[in-house]
Amino acid sequence: MRVVPRYDLLFLVLYALLIPLAAAVVWVAVGRVEVLGAALVILATYLAFSLRRPLRRRRAAWSPFPGEWRRFLLERSPYFRGLDEEGRERFACDVRLFLAETRVAATGGAPVTWKTRLLVAAGAAAMLHGRPDWEPPLGDGVTVYPGHAFDHNYRPGRGAIAGQAPERGPLLIAEKSLLDGFADGRDGVNVLVHELAHYFDLEARKGGLRIATDRARPVPWAEAIDDAYLRHDFSRSPLPDYAVQNEAEFFACASEMFFEDPGRLGDSCPRLFALLAEFYGQDVRTVLKE
Numbered sequence: 001m002r003v004v005p006r007y008d009l010l011f012l013v014l015y016a017l018l019i020p021l022a023a024a025v026v027w028v029a030v031g032r033v034e035v036l037g038a039a040l041v042i043l044a045t046y047l048a049f050s051l052r053r054p055l056r057r058r059r060a061a062w063s064p065f066p067g068e069w070r071r072f073l074l075e076r077s078p079y080f081r082g083l084d085e086e087g088r089e090r091f092a093c094d095v096r097l098f099l100a101e102t103r104v105a106a107t108g109g110a111p112v113t114w115k116t117r118l119l120v121a122a123g124a125a126a127m128l129h130g131r132p133d134w135e136p137p138l139g140d141g142v143t144v145y146p147g148h149a150f151d152h153n154y155r156p157g158r159g160a161i162a163g164q165a166p167e168r169g170p171l172l173i174a175e176k177s178l179l180d181g182f183a184d185g186r187d188g189v190n191v192l193v194h195e196l197a198h199y200f201d202l203e204a205r206k207g208g209l210r211i212a213t214d215r216a217r218p219v220p221w222a223e224a225i226d227d228a229y230l231r232h233d234f235s236r237s238p239l240p241d242y243a244v245q246n247e248a249e250f251f252a253c254a255s256e257m258f259f260e261d262p263g264r265l266g267d268s269c270p271r272l273f274a275l276l277a278e279f280y281g282q283d284v285r286t287v288l289k290e
């Protein structure tokens with residue numbers, strides 16, 4: 001993640017230039033100097049409003065990364081452990097930016113433990129590590145349910161839903177299943193990565209992301225992943241049966257394995273692995289070497 005996203009910076013500068021430019025045109029047309037004073041007030045108001053987010057992000061990026069957070073990540077995140085110092089610095093910055101802007105709370109807005117918040121941020125930071133220009137696709141934040149699962153009526157402690165990614169609304173996750181996902185960071189099962197993958201997939205489809213594959217020209221992401229799903233040999237697949245349901249579940253399950261057991265996915269499905277490496281902008285095998 002960029003401390004100040006390039007897109008934000010571009011629009012900030014553009015509008016900051018347009019306001020005095022428009023004032024100059026009006027001044028020439030009407031010949032009244034008061035126009036310039038009004039433009040200055042508008043410019044100052046605009047800057048005060050639009051600089052809040054970049055300043056908040058800069059403060060977050062510069063804030064200290066607590067030692068207990070670092071120790072916890074070294075213990076619970078093989079991905080963080082596998083990064084070199086420069087990579088860990090960038091990862092820690094992404095964690096701080098994520099937590100500064102993304103709501104992670106229990107049902108009803110109640111707070112959750114710092115460990116839960118940190119693991120959510122760590123999952124997002126790993127998935128964004130190869131795509132510094134991307135932002136977490138979580139505008140509505142994350143709602144954490146107690147226990148291992150909830151049911152279709154969102155009653156915690158019942159049913160078997162460990163996580164859900166509604167198209168509109170926060171990512172839903174059962175706290176104990178979230179923790180289980182990080183308890184063994186190499187088993188290819190991580191409900192947070194799974195649900196986050198759904199949102200990355202949705203964003204890429206809606207945003208018309210084009211991706212380089214083994215074909216001559218980059219193709220739309222939707223076309224590339226749908227094609228990979230149709231070509232996949234499920235009878236010899238290392239992916240769980242859940243992946244066979246549709247293209248979205250296929251990608252989400254493949255993402256779990258990509259981030260936790262990349263060697264196995266790369267060995268058994270090299271074309272699918274290459275597609276995910278292109279999508280996420282990284283080859284996780286270079287991080288998870290141990």
Ligand SMILES: [Zn+2]
Binds near residue numbers: 194198
């Ligand atoms: Zn799913």
